[in-house]
Amino acid sequence: MGKTVALKTSNRKEQILEIATRLFHEKGYNATSMRHLAEQMGMEAASLYNHISGKDELLQQICFGMATHYNGHMETVENEIIRPIERVEKLVRFHIEMMLTHFEEVYVTNRDWKHLKEPLLGNFLQQRKAYEKRFAQLIQQAIDAGEIKEVHPHAAVLTILSAVRGIEFWQRNPRNISAPQLEEDMVRILLQGLQKA
C-alpha cells in the first residue's frame, strides 16, 4: 500500500510537470499562476504544494533536464570516430530534432532560464557556457582539418544555435514546408550556404 501511494505521488508530480511545461510554453513562467496550473490539474492551488516545493522547482526540472540531455549527446558525439565536420553536422541535426520533438521543453528552457534563482542560475549558465565551448572546439577541429572555412568558431556556434532556435517561430501548418524538409534546408544553408557556387 505504501508503494502504491509513492507511485501515485510520483505520477502526480510528473503530471504537474507536464502541464506546467505546457502552460509555461503558452504564457511564460511569470504569467503562469499556480492557481491556473492547479485548475488544469483539477485541484486547489494549495494542494500543489503536497507534490512540489514551489513554482521554482518546476522550472528547475525543465531547464536542468534539458541541460543533461544536451550534455549527454555532446559526450556521445565527441566519442564517435568520424570526421570533425561530421561531428558538427550531427550536432546541428540533433539541435534541430530537439526543437521538433521536445519543442515545449526546449522553448521554455531557452526563454525562461533567466527566472532560475541562484545558485541554480549560475550553475545553469556555467553549463551552457561549457557546452558552447565544446561545440566551438569541434568547429575549430574541423577548421584545422581544412573542412570548414576560417570563421571565428564562436561566431559559427552563435549562428548555428540561433538559426536552429528560430524553429520556434516556424508555422506548423500543412500548407507550409514539412519538418524533414525544413531540417534539410537549414542544414544545407548552414553548411553549404545560400549562394550558388
Added chain:
Amino acid sequence: MGKTVALKTSNRKEQILEIATRLFHEKGYNATSMRHLAEQMGMEAASLYNHISGKDELLQQICFGMATHYNGHMETVENEIIRPIERVEKLVRFHIEMMLTHFEEVYVTNRDWKHLKEPLLGNFLQQRKAYEKRFAQLIQQAIDAGEIKEVHPHAAVLTILSAVRGIEFWQRNPRNISAPQLEEDMVRILLQGLQKA
C-alpha cells in the same frame, strides 16, 4: 509659455520611453513595474499617467516604431536597381546592424510583442507576416535568377532572421570577436556556408 510646456511634456514622454525600453530589456515587459519605472524617472507611479495612457502605450511605441523602421528599409531595397542576391545580402546586413545599433528596442520587440493587446496584436502580426513574405519573394527572385540554391524561400527567411536574432546572446566583451567581424562571419556563413568548397 504654452509652447514651453508642450515641449517639456514631449521630452518627458521621450525620457519615459527611453527608460522603459531599458527596463523592458533588462527585466521583460511583465516584470517591469510602473513603480520601478517611476523611481528611475524620479517621480511617483501615479505621475507617469500625466504623460502616457498606460503601460500598454510604451510597448506599442517600441514595437510599432521598429515595424515602421523595418518596413521602410524593405521598401528602399525593393526599389534599388541591383541583382536579387545583392538585395538579400543588403537585408541580412541591415538586420545585423539593427541588432547592433538598436539593440534594446529590437530585443524588446522580438520578445515582448506577445503582450500587445488586440487589435494591435493582430495588426503587428499582420505586418510581420507581410514583411516575411516580401523577404521570401526577394529570395525567390534570387533563386529564379540562378543566384541562390533551390531551398524553400520561407526556410531561408526563417534561418536568416533567427540566426541574426541570435546576436542578442552574443557577449560584448573585448576578449571576444568584434561587431564588424561577427557581421562578416555571419553573412559569410549564411551566404557561402560553413563548409569549404
Added chain:
DNA sequence: CCTACCGATCGGTAGG
C-alpha cells in the same frame, strides 16, 4: 506632479 487609495492577483502557509 503628489497623497491616498482601490480591486485584483500573486506565491505560499497553517491547520486539518
Added chain:
DNA sequence: CCTACCGATCGGTAGG
C-alpha cells in the same frame, strides 16, 4: 487534498 487566509505587489484612478 481542502478551507481559510497572509503579506506583497500589481496597474491604475480620484482629487487636488
